[in-house]
Amino acid sequence: MGIGRLYVAAALVDAAGHITPLPLPPASLKSPVWFSIVGREGEPVGLPPATAPETWAEALDAPLAEMRKQGQLAGIHLWPGAQRRGSP
Numbered sequence: 001m002g003i004g005r006l007y008v009a010a011a012l013v014d015a016a017g018h019i020t021p022l023p024l025p026p027a028s029l030k031s032p033v034w035f036s037i038v039g040r041e042g043e044p045v046g047l048p049p050a051t052a053p054e055t056w057a058e059a060l061d062a063p064l065a066e067m068r069k070q071g072q073l074a075g076i077h078l079w080p081g082a083q084r085r086g087s088p
Helices: 051-070
Strands: 006-013 019-021 035-038 073-079
Touching: 006 051, 006 073, 019 051, 035 051, 051 073
Parallel strands: 006 035, 035 073
Antiparallel strands: 006 019
């Protein structure tokens, strides 16, 4: 049995929708990788209505290019994060 999907936390998104790229793995990955955008701990994920696509594209351009060099990029995954108990 092998690994089916590999998700790499590659960027953080905060409640205001601002993206912060994270350092990528130090070595190339042989398996197809999902570039994951994760919510900051304890914060809801927010998307600015009109500027999100352009702003996110600019912020993620360099990390995505680097990830493509390192290996097979399978896609992009948005993980808003787990809600704390008692949260709506």
